[in-house]
Amino acid sequence: AQSVTQLGSHVSVSEGALVLLRCNYSSSVPPYLFWYVQYPNQGLQLLLKYTTGATLVKGINGFEAEFKKSETSFHLTKPSAHMSDAAEYFCAVSLTGGGNKLTFGTGTQLKVEL
Amino acid sequence: AAGVIQSPRHLIKEKRETATLKCYPIPRHDTVYWYQQGPGQDPQFLISFYEKMQSDKGSIPDRFSAQQFSDYHSELNMSSLELGDSALYFCASSLGAWHSGANVLTFGAGSRLTVL
Numbered sequence: 001a002q003s004v005t006q007l008g009s010h011v012s013v014s015e016g017a018l019v020l021l022r023c024n025y026s027s028s029v030p031p032y033l034f035w036y037v038q039y040p041n042q043g044l045q046l047l048l049k050y051t052t053g054a055t056l057v058k059g060i061n062g063f064e065a066e067f068k069k070s071e072t073s074f075h076l077t078k079p080s081a082h083m084s085d086a087a088e089y090f091c092a093v094s095l096t097g098g099g100n101k102l103t104f105g106t107g108t109q110l111k112v113e114l
Numbered sequence: 115a116a117g118v119i120q121s122p123r124h125l126i127k128e129k130r131e132t133a134t135l136k137c138y139p140i141p142r143h144d145t146v147y148w149y150q151q152g153p154g155q156d157p158q159f160l161i162s163f164y165e166k167m168q169s170d171k172g173s174i175p176d177r178f179s180a181q182q183f184s185d186y187h188s189e190l191n192m193s194s195l196e197l198g199d200s201a202l203y204f205c206a207s208s209l210g211a212w213h214s215g216a217n218v219l220t221f222g223a224g225s226r227l228t229v230l
Contacts, residue, residue, distance in 0.1 A: 043222055044157070090156060101172075
């Protein structure tokens, strides 16, 4: 079985500041890891994914994440927050051989202040 | 580019009524997934279909059923609705055979069900 833990249900940053959203996973087999973003009353949009290969992955809107197997982490970062980044962010895991089904973390609400 | 289409976008029902949600996957996607997202909750996996056969089952109540049709669209049927069924229901689709892994799920905008 797999699970995802997102530390901090709410994160607040100033515009222009570093964004760091934390995600740790538990998996019995090599995982595939994803970050999705959800704007109010909208669907889930893929930000980035890690499957194999390079552990630092870059996504849309300037976000990136690094897969660290030793720490079972997949934290999401962005060097400089923008007001438009305010949204809810979900980390998710699927398993190799698991048919693509995603298990989500509980989400982190990002607030960006002036 | 074509996305995942869900209908209706909003639905209001009374307790004990029945509701049907529809999902039209991205063309050539053969796998459909249903998720339920309660207020302030993370999306919970309900059920998935690959090539019109149920491929996985999650926390779907017995009052709910779903199927995938020959044109790959899917319908989620919910009966004897309860207040706790009020949620955002997402459909997602992906390419790839069962057990292939690594394929990205593309989500629809969701259907918001309100049970009064």
